[in-house]
Structure formats: structure tokens, C-alpha cells
Amino acid sequence: MTNSEQERWSRVKGRLRSTVGEDVYTSWFARMDLEAVQDESVHLSVPTRFLKSWIQAHYAERVLSCWQAEMPEVHRIDLSVRTAMRCATPAKEAPVAVEARRAERSDAKPVSNEVRTSAAASLATSHDALGGSPLDPRLTFASFVVGRANTLAHAAARQVADGRRGDPVMFNPLYIHAGVGLGKTHLLQAVTWAGNAGGERKVLYLTAEKFMYGFVAALKSQTALAFKEALRGIDVLVIDDLQFLQGKSTQAEFCHTLNALIDAGRQVVIAADRPPSDLESLDDRVRSRLAGGLVVEMATLGEDLRLGILKSRVAAARAHHASFDVPEPVLDYLARSITHNGRDLEGAINRLLAHSKLNNQPVTLDMAEREVRDLVRPQEPKRIKIEDIQRVVARQYNVSRSDLLSSRRTANVVRPRQVAMYLAKTLTLRSLPEIGRRFGGRDHTTVLHAVRKIEALVGKDITLNDEVESLKRQLQD
Ligand code: ADP
Ligand code: MG
Numbered sequence: 001m002t003n004s005e006q007e008r009w010s011r012v013k014g015r016l017r018s019t020v021g022e023d024v025y026t027s028w029f030a031r032m033d034l035e036a037v038q039d040e041s042v043h044l045s046v047p048t049r050f051l052k053s054w055i056q057a058h059y060a061e062r063v064l065s066c067w068q069a070e071m072p073e074v075h076r077i078d079l080s081v082r083t084a085m086r087c088a089t090p091a092k093e094a095p096v097a098v099e100a101r102r103a104e105r106s107d108a109k110p111v112s113n114e115v116r117t118s119a120a121a122s123l124a125t126s127h128d129a130l131g132g133s134p135l136d137p138r139l140t141f142a143s144f145v146v147g148r149a150n151t152l153a154h155a156a157a158r159q160v161a162d163g164r165r166g167d168p169v170m171f172n173p174l175y176i177h178a179g180v181g182l183g184k185t186h187l188l189q190a191v192t193w194a195g196n197a198g199g200e201r202k203v204l205y206l207t208a209e210k211f212m213y214g215f216v217a218a219l220k221s222q223t224a225l226a227f228k229e230a231l232r233g234i235d236v237l238v239i240d241d242l243q244f245l246q247g248k249s250t251q252a253e254f255c256h257t258l259n260a261l262i263d264a265g266r267q268v269v270i271a272a273d274r275p276p277s278d279l280e281s282l283d284d285r286v287r288s289r290l291a292g293g294l295v296v297e298m299a300t301l302g303e304d305l306r307l308g309i310l311k312s313r314v315a316a317a318r319a320h321h322a323s324f325d326v327p328e329p330v331l332d333y334l335a336r337s338i339t340h341n342g343r344d345l346e347g348a349i350n351r352l353l354a355h356s357k358l359n360n361q362p363v364t365l366d367m368a369e370r371e372v373r374d375l376v377r378p379q380e381p382k383r384i385k386i387e388d389i390q391r392v393v394a395r396q397y398n399v400s401r402s403d404l405l406s407s408r409r410t411a412n413v414v415r416p417r418q419v420a421m422y423l424a425k426t427l428t429l430r431s432l433p434e435i436g437r438r439f440g441g442r443d444h445t446t447v448l449h450a451v452r453k454i455e456a457l458v459g460k461d462i463t464l465n466d467e468v469e470s471l472k473r474q475l476q477d
Contacts, residue, residue: 001034008070009034015066020059021263026256028055033082041076042067051229052079058264132192133210133240139189143312147305150183153296157187160267161194165201165235171294173258173268177275178298179477181341184271187298188238191269201235208245211254231257235266242272246281255286262289277400278391297395300477301342307335309342313349324353330368337376340477348372384427384475386438392474393420396467405440419464421447422454423471 013032017025028051035043044063046052055063056079067074141161146154153176160174178184188205195203206214231237237257245254261268272279275297276290301309314326326349338344351371352363361367394401397416404417417439424435425447432444432451439447458465 001036005034005037008037012066012070015069016063019062019066028059028260035080037071037074040073041078042071042074043078043080045080045082047082047225052081054233055079132204133207135189135192135205137193138316139186140193141190143316144183144186144190145305145308145312147302147308149299149301149305150187153178153187153298156294156296157191157269158194160236160269161191163195163201163236163267169265169267172262173270173290173293175276175290175293175295176269176271176298177273177295178271179273179300179341179474181343182298182301183342184273184298185240186342188240188269188271191236192238195236202233203236203238204231204234205238205240207240208242211239212245212247212250236269237261237266238269240271242270243274243279251282251286255283255289258286258289268293274391275395278394280401300339300474303335306338306345307331309345310334310349313346317349317353321353321357324356324363326352326363326368327365330363330365333365333368334372338372340375344375348375386424386428386430386435388475389420389423389427389471390439392471393423396471396474407440418450418454419468419471421450423468423475425451427472427475 013029016029020029031047031051032055033045035045037043046055060077060079064074064077067077141158144154156171156174157176159170163169176184176187192203192205195201245251258268270290275295276282276287279287279290282290310326310331314324314331317324330352334345334348338348348368348371352368355361355367355371356363390401390404393416394404397412397419399413399416403413404420406413421435421439424430424438425432428435430438432447436442436444436447454464454468458468
């Protein structure tokens with residue numbers, strides 16, 4: 001290849017980079033090589049079939065127009081897969097010739113059946129290679145109870161699950177956050193089951209740990225490329241417990257994957273125990289990308305919802321144990337007294353089931369009270385951390401934690417900051433100077449002022465009083 005051809009190729013790559021953007025460029029084009037320029041056609045190569053089919057399907061036109069900007073006489077791009085033999089026999093390549101002939105015949109972009117089947121095969125192997133996290137067959141939409149706490153999250157999840165390949169993506173990513181046991185995993189797995197049901201789309205469910213593990217393992221076995229490509233070859237990526245994503249390189253990889261999927265119109269669904277702004281270990285770019293879709297919070301389960309969940313659990317148990325029944329008053333009692341989360345509700349029904357089976361007795365209120373006592377008894381008062389207070393307060397007032405620590409004096413920040421300092425004083429054993437330090441290095445008199453101010457206000461201002469009570473409940477749960 002001549003020097004001038006090489007230079008031209010660099011310029012074409014430069015154009016490509018600026019039309020598709022840095023992230024897309026590195027994801028898809030960084031390993032594309034120029035093989036030859038012959039009359040009207042340019043021969044390019046990539047290392048895998050997957051890359052080839054992806055580029056043909058999504059970027060063929062753009063690659064061509066970038067070439068035409070440099071060389072107007074170019075009318076065709078032939079893309080081939082570099083084989084391992086390439087270094088040994090660089091001159092002649094059968095795939096290019098085949099592609100060229102095919103292109104001549106149809107006068108269209110060479111997207112063949114062979115490409116399609118290889119993409120499908122790569123999806124299948126990718127799923128195995130990635131090892132999606134195990135799915136619980138019980139966690140479906142059918143068993144998910146909808147109530148005030150989760151209406152929006154449920155509707156959004158349903159929308160994602162019902163989408164078809166190629167549909168415009170309405171919100172991306174869909175980011176669902178809620179405390180422990182409030183149904184995040186249930187909803188995400190429901191999306192996965194339903195989305196995969198038609199067989200048309202590939203929905204992959206991964207915990208953040210699995211994502212990290214898969215990535216690290218793939219790096220070790222030197223198949224990082226295969227892993228990335230496989231991950232990018234799915235229609236919907238579902239990631240659970242994102243708060244556990246750690247490590248610089250994993251995050252960088254996560255960021256790339258996210259960008260590649262979103263730019264390619266693929267859906268991403270994420271669950272975490274906090275909003276994006278509170279994922280402190282993530283870098284700003286990832287956070288803003290996460291916040292750029294639809295962020296939905298699921299609230300604590302109301303009593304109605306708890307009752308609904310209990311009933312759905314009983315119904316599920318009865319499918320296997322027809323004689324099992326929980327009378328209405330017992331359900332009411334459980335719904336009223338087990339307030340923490342869905343996991344405890346499930347645990348309560350399991351215990352009643354076990355007890356009534358083992359002792360061959362019907363479920364009574366007495367029995368229920370005995371069996372679930374430890375789930376009802378308020379747990380040991382939790383040690384509350386100042387970070388938790390800041391996080392919960394920031395979430396409630398829709399500001400960021402760094403706003404609370406900053407020196408900004410706008411009203412929408414000042415009041416939440418004072419509330420947070422007040423809670424830090426009343427719910428922890430920290431001293432005023434210590435609290436001041438933890439709030440961006442403030443003086444202890446500032447903290448004292450805040451505490452007094454809020455103390456005085458909660459006596460008069462009902463809204464504020466409710467807010468403070470709700471914050472306390474969230475923190476003590
Ligand atoms: P999270 O992932 O948010 O910690 P899970 O999805 O694991 O919570 O839910 C904990 C338990 O509560 C599961 O057994 C789940 O089925 C049940 N659960 C939570 N919310 C609901 C709901 N809306 N409908 C039915 N079951 C629910
Ligand atoms: Mg979960």
C-alpha cells in the first residue's frame with residue numbers, strides 16, 4: 001500500500017471519528033484496517049464476523065460517504081473478516097472476492113444470509129460466554145403486584161418488555177431505584193422473562209457483580225474483545241444492583257458498553273439502591289448518562305401493596321399445596337405488622353406454610369403471631385451514618401449530596417442542608433464540630449444554628465414536620 005493511500009485512510013478515519021463520535025468510533029472502528037483500494041472499491045477488514053455484520057447493518061453508508069469525501073470515485077466498500085492466516089498470506093483473500101461478486105450482482109450493500117446466521121450464532125454463544133445471572137421463574141409480571149409505590153416503574157418496565165426489535169427506544173436507560181426488598185430484582189427479571197419470550201429479542205440479565213466478574217474473567221482469558229462484542233450484540237441489557245459496580249477499568253468498560261448500546265438504539269435497564277447522583281464511586285460522565293434516561297423511584301410498600309403481595313404469595317404456594325390457606329384476618333395482621341420489605345413478607349408466608357405442613361394444622365392468627373414475631377419486632381436500632389442522612393435528605397429534596405456539602409446559599413439547598421444537620425445531631429452520637437466537618441468543613445456554630453432552626457420549625461410547619469418524620473423512618477428502616 002502506498003503512503004498516500006495510508007494518509008488518505010487516516011483522513012477517512014478522522015472523518016468517521018468525527019461523524020460517529022469518539023465512543024462509537026472506538027467501539028466499532030478502532031480495529032478496522034484498510035486492505036486495498038482498487039478502482040471504485042475499497043477493501044476494509046475487521047477482526048470478527050460480528051463486527052462486520054454490525055458495521056454493515058449500521059454504518060455502511062457512513063463509511064462510504066467518508067471515503068467519497070476523500071475519493072469521489074469510490075462507489076463500493078467491501079468489508080471482510082481478517083483470518084488468522086492473514087499475516088502469513090496477505091496478498092490474496094477469498095472473502096473479499098466473494099463479497100465483491102455478490103455486491104456486483106445485487107448492486108446493494110452486501111448483507112448476506114451468512115452474515116445474519118453468524119450474528120445469531122454469535123448471540124447464542126455470547127449468552128453462554130457471558131453467563132447471564134440465574135433467573136427465578138417466579139419473578140414475572142404475573143406475580144408482580146402493582147400499587148401506588150411502583151405504578152410508574154411497572155409501566156416503564158412493561159413498555160420495555162413489550163418493545164419489538166427496531167422499535168424506537170422511548171427512554172434509555174430506564175433506571176429504577178429503591179431500597180432493599182422493594183421489588184427491583186423482581187421487576188428486572190420480569191422484564192427479562194417477558195422480553196425473551198417471543199424469541200425475537202435477546203434480553204440479558206446481569207448483576208453488576210456478574211458484569212464485573214465476566215469482564216475480569218474475560219480479560220484474564222484474553223477474550224475481552226469477544227466479551228465486549230457479545231455484550232453489544234444484545235437487544236436489552238438489564239443490570240441489577242449497579243451500586244456494586246466497582247473498579248476503574250470495569251467502570252470504563254461499563255461506560256463504553258452503555259454508550260455503545262444506547263447509541264445503537266439498544267435498551268438498557270438498570271436497578272440500584274440509590275439514584276444516579278448518589279453513585280459516588282462512578283465518574284461524572286457515567287452518572288450523567290444514567291440520569292439522562294428515565295429515572296424512577298419505587299417507594300416503600302404501602303399496606304395495600306403488602307396485602308396484595310401476601311395474597312399473590314399464598315396463591316403461588318397453593319399451586320403446590322392445595323390445602324394451604326391463610327385466612328383473611330391473618331393476612332391483614334401480616335400486612336399491617338410486617339412493614340419492612342417484600343422479602344420479609346415472602347419469609348412470613350414460607351414459615352406459615354412450613355408450620356402448617358409439618359404440624360398438619362390450619363393457619364390461625366395465634367400461630368401467625370408466634371411464627372413471625374421476629375419479623376414484626378422492631379429490629380435493633382440501626383447505627384445511622386452521616387452519609388446515609390445526606391443521601392436520604394438529598395434524594396428527598398432532589399438535590400445532590402455535593403450540594404449539601406457545598407457553600408451554596410440558595411434556598412433550595414439551605415433548608416435541606418439544615419434538615420440534614422439536624423438529623424445528624426438527633427440520630428447519631430456525633431458532636432457538633434464533627435458534624436460541621438462532615439458537612440464540608442463548617443463551623444460548629446453553623447450546625448447549632450441549623451439544629452435550633454429546624455427544631456423550632458417542625459413545631460409550626462406541618463409539611464416540614466412530615467418530611468422530617470418520613471426521613472427518620474427511611475433512615476431507621
Ligand atoms: P430488591 O431487589 O428491590 O431488593 P426483590 O425484587 O428481591 O427486592 O423483592 C423482594 C421480595 O419481595 C421478592 O420475593 C419479591 O417477589 C417480593 N416483591 C417485592 N415487590 C413486589 C411486588 N410489587 N409484587 C410482588 N412481589 C414483590
Ligand atoms: Mg435485588
